[in-house]
Amino acid sequence: MHTQCRMRPLVAASAACIALVAPLHAAPSPAGFAREVEISGPDLANNPLSLDRAVRRALVTHPALQPRYLERGIAPDALAQALTKVPGTLDIARDVLGPSTPGDTLRSAVLAAIAEAQSAWYTLAAAQAGRDAAEQARQAALAHAELAEAQAHAGNLAEPELLAARLAALQAETELAHAASALRAAQRTLNSQLGLPVTIEAGTTGLPPLPSRPVWLDDTTALLDFARRHASAFKQALRAEATAEAVQAPHITARTITLPLGHNTTLLADDGDRTRWPAAQLAAHTGLRELEDAVLAAQQQAAFAWRQAELAAARQPLQAAATRAALQRYNGMLAGVDTLLERKREQLAGRQDEVAARRDAWIALAYLQVQLGGTLPAPLVTGGQP
Amino acid sequence: MNRRTFLGSTGALASLALPLTHAAKAAPPAGTTATPRSRTGHTPVTTLNGRALGYRMNDGVKEFHLIAEEIEQEVAPGMVARFWGYNGGSPGPTLEAIEGDRVRIYVTNRLPEHTTIHWHGILLPAGMDGVGGLSQPQIRAGETYVYEFTLTKSGTFMYHPHADEMLQLAQGMMGLIIVHPKRPGERAVDRDYALMLASYKIDPGTRRPDPSEMTDFNLWTFNSRTFPAIQTMVARTGERVRIRVANLTMTNHPIHLHGVDFRVTGTDGGWIPEAGQWPEVTTDVAVGQIRVIEFIANAPGDWAFHCHKSHHTMGPMGHGLPNLLGVDQQRATARIQQLFPGEHYMAMGSEGMAEMQDMAAMGDMMPLPPNTLPMMTGEGPFGAIEMGGMFTTLKVRNDLAPGDYRDPGWYAHPPGTVATRVDARRADGLPR
Numbered sequence: 001m002h003t004q005c006r007m008r009p010l011v012a013a014s015a016a017c018i019a020l021v022a023p024l025h026a027a028p029s030p031a032g033f034a035r036e037v038e039i040s041g042p043d044l045a046n047n048p049l050s051l052d053r054a055v056r057r058a059l060v061t062h063p064a065l066q067p068r069y070l071e072r073g074i075a076p077d078a079l080a081q082a083l084t085k086v087p088g089t090l091d092i093a094r095d096v097l098g099p100s101t102p103g104d105t106l107r108s109a110v111l112a113a114i115a116e117a118q119s120a121w122y123t124l125a126a127a128q129a130g131r132d133a134a135e136q137a138r139q140a141a142l143a144h145a146e147l148a149e150a151q152a153h154a155g156n157l158a159e160p161e162l163l164a165a166r167l168a169a170l171q172a173e174t175e176l177a178h179a180a181s182a183l184r185a186a187q188r189t190l191n192s193q194l195g196l197p198v199t200i201e202a203g204t205t206g207l208p209p210l211p212s213r214p215v216w217l218d219d220t221t222a223l224l225d226f227a228r229r230h231a232s233a234f235k236q237a238l239r240a241e242a243t244a245e246a247v248q249a250p251h252i253t254a255r256t257i258t259l260p261l262g263h264n265t266t267l268l269a270d271d272g273d274r275t276r277w278p279a280a281q282l283a284a285h286t287g288l289r290e291l292e293d294a295v296l297a298a299q300q301q302a303a304f305a306w307r308q309a310e311l312a313a314a315r316q317p318l319q320a321a322a323t324r325a326a327l328q329r330y331n332g333m334l335a336g337v338d339t340l341l342e343r344k345r346e347q348l349a350g351r352q353d354e355v356a357a358r359r360d361a362w363i364a365l366a367y368l369q370v371q372l373g374g375t376l377p378a379p380l381v382t383g384g385q386p
Numbered sequence: 387m388n389r390r391t392f393l394g395s396t397g398a399l400a401s402l403a404l405p406l407t408h409a410a411k412a413a414p415p416a417g418t419t420a421t422p423r424s425r426t427g428h429t430p431v432t433t434l435n436g437r438a439l440g441y442r443m444n445d446g447v448k449e450f451h452l453i454a455e456e457i458e459q460e461v462a463p464g465m466v467a468r469f470w471g472y473n474g475g476s477p478g479p480t481l482e483a484i485e486g487d488r489v490r491i492y493v494t495n496r497l498p499e500h501t502t503i504h505w506h507g508i509l510l511p512a513g514m515d516g517v518g519g520l521s522q523p524q525i526r527a528g529e530t531y532v533y534e535f536t537l538t539k540s541g542t543f544m545y546h547p548h549a550d551e552m553l554q555l556a557q558g559m560m561g562l563i564i565v566h567p568k569r570p571g572e573r574a575v576d577r578d579y580a581l582m583l584a585s586y587k588i589d590p591g592t593r594r595p596d597p598s599e600m601t602d603f604n605l606w607t608f609n610s611r612t613f614p615a616i617q618t619m620v621a622r623t624g625e626r627v628r629i630r631v632a633n634l635t636m637t638n639h640p641i642h643l644h645g646v647d648f649r650v651t652g653t654d655g656g657w658i659p660e661a662g663q664w665p666e667v668t669t670d671v672a673v674g675q676i677r678v679i680e681f682i683a684n685a686p687g688d689w690a691f692h693c694h695k696s697h698h699t700m701g702p703m704g705h706g707l708p709n710l711l712g713v714d715q716q717r718a719t720a721r722i723q724q725l726f727p728g729e730h731y732m733a734m735g736s737e738g739m740a741e742m743q744d745m746a747a748m749g750d751m752m753p754l755p756p757n758t759l760p761m762m763t764g765e766g767p768f769g770a771i772e773m774g775g776m777f778t779t780l781k782v783r784n785d786l787a788p789g790d791y792r793d794p795g796w797y798a799h800p801p802g803t804v805a806t807r808v809d810a811r812r813a814d815g816l817p818r
């Protein structure tokens with residue numbers, strides 16, 4: 001971990017190392033509001049951050065939530081303290097939110113904030129793995145280039161091949177720089193989501209493996225039904241619809257209307273005896289329809305991302321076997337070290353693809369969970385075959 | 387007797403196997419004793435790793451039965467190939483007969499496609515020549531055909547398909563025909579060895595020869611075996627030895643024998659008059675040719691017998707590998723080893739390729755692909771022989787009994803007759 005320890009008078013007295021990385025530009029929170037939470041921030045960077053710890057932290061410190069806590073007189077420090085009493089993995093919908101009440105917007109704000117924080121955590125976990133793979137790919141390219149240099153030195157390799165090896169090594173360096181940059185960006189995003197000092201180089205406990213594909217993921221009817229029963233937005237829309245329908249709409253006066261259906265034709269219709277235009281009902285229907293559409297969009301995104309992750313995972317053992325076969329061939333002088341390194345680089349590229357696909361699947365699932373009211377139809381079964 | 391009456395007399399096609407009135411002269415694999423000279427005075431031929439085909443006499447005609455079929459056979463320890471051959475082997479069993487014999491050869495096709503047999507070098511009626519479509523209909527899968535002709539001259543000949551020929555030869559379909567002279571004692575030798583040169587492309591990790599390969603073969607074999615699985619030839623000091631070498635690969639092979647000079651005494655065209663023979667130690671056997679060499683084994687010892695194309699005395703090796711001879715691989719190797727944790731990556735080729743034999747010996751740590759052979763192999767009395775492919779030995783001994791074909795073990799050199807290491811201090815003052 002690399003931190004800049006510029007002493008500030010306020011924290012110099014305590015001289016605790018964690019204090020050295022307190023925000024450099026922001027004044028500390030008033031005591032009794034979020035000061036404890038702020039002080040505890042740098043501590044999080046000392047150990048790999050689990051998803052649960054990230055979620056707990058986000059619940060307390062997410063920048064989108066703090067103003068709302070302020071409005072409602074919730075002190076993040078108190079919230080954090082309360083959360084310590086919840087054992088195991090925190091379930092926001094179950095342990096924190098409780099039953100929804102009409103007109104409650106904090107609930108959806110919390111769910112959105114948690115999904116954002118989860119997304120940032122997954123992105124960082126994937127970026128760590130991606131940087132590691134890029135570093136290994138760079139090692140492979142450097143080994144190849146070093147062999148090429150030694151071959152050229154021994155009089156065994158001509159300039160074009162030597163240049164190709166040097167270029168490949170530079171390309172691998174470039175890719176590593178991209179991966180390292182993505183890692184730093186992911187750290188910055190997570191720091192922001194968790195209210196951590198900007199200079200913290202947080203690390204995660206690693207991107208979890210993909211659980212067995214849940215059956216409900218592809219059952220849109222069941223998912224919509226589940227959303228209607230669990231998502232507060234749905235409940236509110238349904239209530240609005242019921243209210244609108246309950247209002248007895250008076251008849252309106254008969255009249256002739258012109259429908260603009262044809263260029264030269266004027267169609268006449270009589271809308272007498274129709275009920276008055278149901279504006280409230282229409283709005284309720286539209287609202288519901290939009291919610292359903294959002295559920296389906298999230299479902300499709302998650303199902304697709306899941307499939308991509310499954311396929312990327314299925315390629316992993318094949319690419320590992322291809323590398324192993326190349327090593328066997330190398331052992332028998334049936335293939336050169338260049339082929340062996342090429343297979344290794346392909347395997348590493350495949351690993352990067354797999355990590356990215358798994359990250360996307362987890363993130364898509366997190367956002368689907370928001371659409372479903374912060375909970376999933378059934379718990380995920382980890383450790384299954386993807 | 388035509389085919390129908392023959393079938394009628396023996397029953398269903400499936401029971402076509404001929405009863406062996408004349409015991410099959412199973413060739414003496416190493417460790418057994420061969421039969422001594424036959425009544426006609428000829429020494430039975432020893433097909434390396436092979437056998438002679440049994441026959442029966444029927445009204446003065448020698449009846450043979452060749453069955454074309456798919457077989458599995460070890461090329462050398464560590465590798466089994468799925469060949470097409472005859473009667474359970476590739477090459478097929480050697481047909482052995484006497485000049486003047488009338489032979490009737492039944493050919494049953496148990497392959498998935500049609501075939502024929504061409505009797506390479508034998509003078510016979512055109513309709514017996516075995517060229518599918520030209521001289522006879524193809525023998526379709528499941529059918530049996532019969533060939534009949536008289537062997538009008540002695541010599542060394544071959545049999546092989548003349549149907550889908552490139553594929554069927556590439557799959558191992560071939561065999562030898564040995565016709566001994568009729569006159570007792572004519573061209574007599576004490577040991578008579580025979581082998582076919584066959585090449586295959588069997589990708590490491592596979593078993594079936596690649597029929598689409600035309601030039602880049604990776605298995606160079608004597609009788610579809612490679613060193614060290616090729617039978618050793620033996621002779622008693624002073625014996626006259628004949629080696630018949632037939633080539634059905636797609637390239638020539640300069641066949642070289644250490645320890646003697648020999649004469650080429652015959653081809654698939656017949657015997658060469660003595661006036662046309664000259665001393666050689668290497669003779670080139672071109673594609674579709676046979677060369678018969680003879681010599682007196684007058685020097686005891688273990689002598690190499692091999693193709694002189696050095697890549698033909700080698701197991702499979704990749705092409706276009708990076709040239710690492712003289713290359714310092716230390717830095718790169720340290721990096722690569724970190725990329726293969728839990729496995730063994732070893733730099734190779736900086737000092738030469740002979741270390742390959744040690745690598746192959748570390749099969750547990752440094753596994754090769756399944757079902758393939760190391761590039762070089764073989765252990766001799768002084769260490770690794772570093773050979774493979776078309777290589778075996780001729781062991782000449784003073785104390786070998788006539789007719790004994792058993793491998794006598796390594797040669798015990800008389801004192802002072804083995805090259806020895808010179809002390810480094812003594813080497814300083816050597817002429818240069």
Ligand SMILES: [Cu+2]
Pocket residue numbers: 606638639640693694695698776
């Ligand atoms: Cu050769």
